[in-house]
Amino acid sequence: MSRLPLTTVAREWTRIGVTGFGGPPAHIALLRPLVVDRLAIMDAVEFQDANATCGLLPGPASTQMAIFCAYRAAGPLGAIVGGLGFILPAVILVTALSVLFLAAHTPLWVRGAGAGAGAAVSAVALQAARGFLTPSLAATAGAHARRLRWGIYLGAGAAATVWLGAGLVLVLLGCGAVELVLSGRPGRRERSGGADGSGRPEPSRRPDGSGRPGASGLASVGVGLKVGGLGPLALTALKVGALSFGGGFVIVPLMQGDAVHVYHWMTDAHFLNAVALGQVTPGPVVSTVAAVGYAAAGLPGAALAATIAFLPSFAFILAGAPRFGSLRANPQARAFLDGAGPAAIGAILGAAVLLAEPLTQAWQFLVLGGSIVALLVLRRGVVGVLLSTGALGVLLALVGMPV
Numbered sequence: 001m002s003r004l005p006l007t008t009v010a011r012e013w014t015r016i017g018v019t020g021f022g023g024p025p026a027h028i029a030l031l032r033p034l035v036v037d038r039l040a041i042m043d044a045v046e047f048q049d050a051n052a053t054c055g056l057l058p059g060p061a062s063t064q065m066a067i068f069c070a071y072r073a074a075g076p077l078g079a080i081v082g083g084l085g086f087i088l089p090a091v092i093l094v095t096a097l098s099v100l101f102l103a104a105h106t107p108l109w110v111r112g113a114g115a116g117a118g119a120a121v122s123a124v125a126l127q128a129a130r131g132f133l134t135p136s137l138a139a140t141a142g143a144h145a146r147r148l149r150w151g152i153y154l155g156a157g158a159a160a161t162v163w164l165g166a167g168l169v170l171v172l173l174g175c176g177a178v179e180l181v182l183s184g185r186p187g188r189r190e191r192s193g194g195a196d197g198s199g200r201p202e203p204s205r206r207p208d209g210s211g212r213p214g215a216s217g218l219a220s221v222g223v224g225l226k227v228g229g230l231g232p233l234a235l236t237a238l239k240v241g242a243l244s245f246g247g248g249f250v251i252v253p254l255m256q257g258d259a260v261h262v263y264h265w266m267t268d269a270h271f272l273n274a275v276a277l278g279q280v281t282p283g284p285v286v287s288t289v290a291a292v293g294y295a296a297a298g299l300p301g302a303a304l305a306a307t308i309a310f311l312p313s314f315a316f317i318l319a320g321a322p323r324f325g326s327l328r329a330n331p332q333a334r335a336f337l338d339g340a341g342p343a344a345i346g347a348i349l350g351a352a353v354l355l356a357e358p359l360t361q362a363w364q365f366l367v368l369g370g371s372i373v374a375l376l377v378l379r380r381g382v383v384g385v386l387l388s389t390g391a392l393g394v395l396l397a398l399v400g401m402p403v
Helices: 006-019 024-038 044-054 061-101 108-138 144-163 165-183 230-242 248-262 268-280 285-328 331-356 362-377 382-398
Strands: none
Touching: 006 024, 006 061, 024 044, 024 061, 044 061, 044 285, 061 108, 061 268, 061 285, 108 144, 108 248, 108 268, 108 331, 108 362, 108 382, 144 165, 144 331, 165 248, 165 331, 230 248, 230 285, 248 268, 248 285, 248 331, 268 285, 268 331, 268 382, 362 382
């Protein structure tokens, strides 16, 4: 198959990076007609198999899928060019907005927008968890022991998020390891997982301590690494990019534990704003890590955090693309994610609890309730809900409501 010019890859993948509002489902919906219909670099079955295989990898699956499609279009260099085109618009936008929303002295309307959109973030986490729960649980139908373990892994992930903070990574790995061991016993291997048996839904269906009291609104962030040097920031970004089994909202508890409760780079309220920024901008949700990096060490911190968070995705694809077929068929990989996948869903549910804790104003709880109805009952889009609640926050701030 002839390779496409790098200029074509750069143009088309950057277009998706700029217009890809709505998270992983939107990214997959934009990639498929491009690579299957317009460019014809793979057929529909190959695309589906590649999408499912990316679901077996830790980290942001839709980002990895974009990189893989660019690899098929123009080889390793195409993967780099296309991946950067997909990622950079989101990172640049999140960083630019962080300068405004995380400034030491912010205008009243900005604080109102942050307080309004931040109040809805917990509802966004619940919506993300729902997108995983139904297909993941349905895959255990008829396998009672597997369903029991699924529930245990789910509870472990939720509890670890609420009470262990940075220890969540160990719980995710532990659940995967336990299921891997149990699945290896004679007669114990049961079919489970998403539609591809991976232990989490297919990526095309994915939605996608201290500082807690009095953290409503936008307190000042003194940019400049306050605790621990650049090493902890790099480690936090690495966990986001290489250990976030389930991708998407799983990065939230991984980042929040370090950014807020361990190293105090941000308050809980600032973290709510960072998550909201990652949701309302196009491209990968993992770009939220740039806001954490900015809070920790300014623009260099944002660049460092984003670079380290996305490097594993490039490494996984460049190293593993020739072996995607065997990876998808690997029973050990599927078994590991049968344990880590439900724990990751539990982590998202736990994140919804933590994201609601900083809310202190009565009107914010009303906004949260309305957002839950809009997202879970009326099934409105995330971007529209966050923009609406942000606008409401601006209005309420301007008429004198506390933010």
